[in-house]
Amino acid sequence: MKKGKRFIALALSMLLVGVSLAGCGASNAGSTNTGDKVDKAKETLIYAQGAEPRGLDPALVDDGESAKVMINLYEGLLKYADDSTKVEPSLAKSWEVSPDGLSYTFKLQEGVKFHDGTDFNAEAVKINIDRQIPPQATPDMAYGSFVYGSxxxxxxxxxNTxxxxxxxxxxxFLNNLAMVMAAPMVSPKALQEKxxxxxxxxxxxxxxKFVSWAKDExxxxxxxxxxxxxxxxxxxxxxxFIKDNSARVVALNNGEADMIDGIDATVVDQITSAGNKVFQAxxxxxxxxxxxxxxxxxxxAKVRKAVSQAINVPELVESLYQGYSETATSVLPTFMEGYDASIAQAAYDPAAATEALKAAGLTNVHIITYTNPRPYNAATGQALAEAIQGYLSKVGVTATIDSYDWTTYKEKVKAGDYDICFYGWIGDNGDPDNFMYxxxxxxxxxNVARYNNPEFNALIEEGIKAPAGADRNAIYxxxxxxAAEDAAWLPLSHAQTLAAYSxxxxxxxxxxxxxxxxxGVSKE
Incomplete structure (x- = not known):
């Protein structure tokens, strides 16, 4: 452990020197004056996250690790309020919607420049949207159809209009334009060059603005x-990027990181006893x-339901998350429009599960999972998969688990060579469509379940078009x-937002x- 601490400290010391040489650090980086060192520390925020971003082009990535970085580099026409998903002006200072709901006219901020010195204007907006809709859209633009499908x-x-x-x-649509995926504006000049x-x-x-990316660092x-x-x-x-939960906590408590994510209940006392704070919401x-x-x-669907019956979801959630997640009874969070508390998933019934799975001849399943923590699953995908493996063994099913880092896992999910996988996300825009879509x-x-139900798909289209209100909520x-009847997913939990900081x-x-x-963040 002491050796690991020395390594982290040395790595960050070298990193801060590198930042200084790149023009990002204090001008007196070589000074031995204590005051200069304190000032330099104040000028740098270090955020340790559990996984590396997949990329930093908002049209080409769909993961939360990328989003945490991109929110600082990019802006969209709109943005969310600090404490909600209410939309506010950003690169668009005002907008009007036609009476038929088919045209949105945006007045843009003036004098805005991209980091490469080129102008942000209406032509840049057109280029950003056109690249993500047919015929220019490419298959790797996962969020393009969600934001711009209509x-x-x-x-x-x-x-400027x-x-x-x-x-x-x-x-x-307006909520979608404030998202950090697909909606942010990127430099047309840079797109052409890259x-x-x-x-x-x-x-x-x-x-x-971006300075450098040292892979895995x-x-x-x-x-x-x-x-x-x-x-x-x-x-x-x-x-x-520090993949191990405990190593991130050590980095925070040693002052080698100012903020960390991916924490769970098991480390809260360790963090607070060291004098650090926990962000919880x-x-x-x-x-x-x-x-x-x-x-x-x-x-x-009968086999899916039988496996779901083998899993005691409330027990699993309490064991893994120890009060920092609530059991999910539906895909939607409990505070979202359309949520109905009467909806339930397949109830825990190991006897019925054993009988049904024996009749179906199911004795083995192949599970894939991820090794790192996720914002919706701080316990890591490995721990979750092993818990499911334990429940399945009690009903006569042997589960084999293959685990991968997050980037590789995304490729494995895409390939489709699995019976069961684990996934989740943080809502992008506060709208129920974002969860059910x-x-x-x-x-x-x-759609990692590869679920295809024409009735469900038709209702999704209705929900997008329906005006906000009771009728729209009823659709969701x-x-x-x-979704509960077809059991393509087994909803497990809604995690509290947890992070820690100095x-x-x-x-x-x-x-x-x-x-x-x-x-808006500073350091004393």
Missing amino acids: VKDVEVVDA VKINLTAPSTP SNNLNQAPVGTGPY NIVLERYEEYWGEKALTKNVIFK PGMNINYMAYNTSKAPFND LLAHEDPTM TNLEKI PKVQNFLYHMTGVTPFA
């Missing part, structure tokens, strides 16, 4: 001094187990009922959408 075309009215026309009304892929060289308009950002809005309080931000998320419905044995998605990296309640850090925010904006 877009017919984009018109440049003038340099853009009009987006839809094929059909879309109630969640062959339409900014995963490794992001260029946005946000309060921080860290991402370094620095304050964008020409930012159009209120400038970031802290000069540098370093996202450090209700979570807008879902953690679930998915059956591969595209092949035997789980193309049969994935069960109708054609992309297997989103009906979708919950269908008392020196001021105004730390872990937004309910799972992102960590640092522009």
